[in-house]
Amino acid sequence: MNKTFPFLVLLLVTKVAATQTLNKLFLQLPDSCLLPAKESWCKPLDAAGRATLLKNGTYDAYKLIAFDVQNGYLSFLTATDGPGYVVEMTYWKLKSGAKLVGLHIIAASPFARCTKQIFWLKYEDGKWTDLTRQYLPDLQIENFYPPRKAPTDPQMRQMRWYFSLPRLGVNITIYPPEVDDVVPDSPPEAYYEMQWVNERFQLVRKLYEK
Numbered sequence: 001m002n003k004t005f006p007f008l009v010l011l012l013v014t015k016v017a018a019t020q021t022l023n024k025l026f027l028q029l030p031d032s033c034l035l036p037a038k039e040s041w042c043k044p045l046d047a048a049g050r051a052t053l054l055k056n057g058t059y060d061a062y063k064l065i066a067f068d069v070q071n072g073y074l075s076f077l078t079a080t081d082g083p084g085y086v087v088e089m090t091y092w093k094l095k096s097g098a099k100l101v102g103l104h105i106i107a108a109s110p111f112a113r114c115t116k117q118i119f120w121l122k123y124e125d126g127k128w129t130d131l132t133r134q135y136l137p138d139l140q141i142e143n144f145y146p147p148r149k150a151p152t153d154p155q156m157r158q159m160r161w162y163f164s165l166p167r168l169g170v171n172i173t174i175y176p177p178e179v180d181d182v183v184p185d186s187p188p189e190a191y192y193e194m195q196w197v198n199e200r201f202q203l204v205r206k207l208y209e210k
Contacts, residue, residue, distance in 0.1 A: 022069055025091055025101055026050055030128055033103055033119050034087070042078050066167070073167040083109040085116060090165045091123075094199055098124035100131070102172070104165050114159035114177035137174070137203050139192065144176035149186035155179060170196040 027047050034045045043049060043060040053059040053076060054067065065075040065086070072091050078084035086106040091099045100122055107116040120135040121128050141157055142150040151157065159177035166172060172194040189208060194201040 021091075021099070022067070022072055022074060023054065025099060025123060026054070026074060026089060028123070028128075029089075029101070029103065030121070033121070034105075042080065068167060071167050073165070077108065083107065088165050090167070092170060092196060092199075094122075096124065098122055102165050104163050106162070107159075111180040112159070112178060113162050115161055115163045118163050135194075135201055137192070137194065139174065139203075141176060143192075143205075144188040144190055146186055146189050151185075153179070172196075172201070 027050050029050075031044065031046055042062060045053070045059070045062060049059045049062070053062050053064055057064045061078055061080045062076050063079045065077060067074045073088070074090075075086060075088040077086045086108045088104045088106070089101065091101045094100060100120060103119040103121065105116040105118070107114050118132070118136070120131045122131055139161060141160055144150070144161075156177055156179055159179070162175045162177050164173040164175065174192040174194065176188045176191070187208075190205050191208065193204045193206055195204055
């Protein structure tokens with residue numbers, strides 16, 4: 001008996017389901033979550049625009065970077081002159097069948113790196129619930145540096161942090177912001193991980209290797 005064929009069918013069905021999940025979550029995102037991208041002189045990225053972006057890889061000044069079905073991750077950028085944005089999205093499966101979606105908007109510039117905005121949204125039974133306040137950690141720029149060594153530059157203090165959503169694994173990493181023309185008196189000593197354990201994030205401080 002050929003056992004390979006049923007296995008390949010199951011693999012194909014699983015992949016199609018994963019593709020549909022990533023597609024569905026992205027297309028049904030609340031439009032308001034993507035408003036910062038409009039600041040880059042792009043058209044508003046409504047559901048129709050998102051569908052075109054996924055189909056063609058581009059839409060207006062948006063360009064798809066990654067559509068990773070296996071890891072439930074996608075990212076795209078605003079391909080405009082000067083500063084723009086990179087947007088990344090991933091999701092975590094909950095035992096209830098709901099999905100917890102992370103949406104991260106990065107202020108992208110040749111000279112700086114920081115988080116513009118981040119959302120955590122639960123999708124269940126066709127409805128979205130904004131859980132950002134529940135999951136957003138209480139971190140300030142001082143938390144990344146040795147005592148009394150945090151940057152005093154207003155620009156860096158306003159930037160506050162830089163998140164990195166996982167393409168591989170389930171944990172989120174949080175770094176201090178970076179500005180090329182601002183050199184702190186002391187390098188940062190720590191970064192943070194939001195470790196996904198039992199359907200909750202646990203904030204863990206990690207020291208940089210010296």
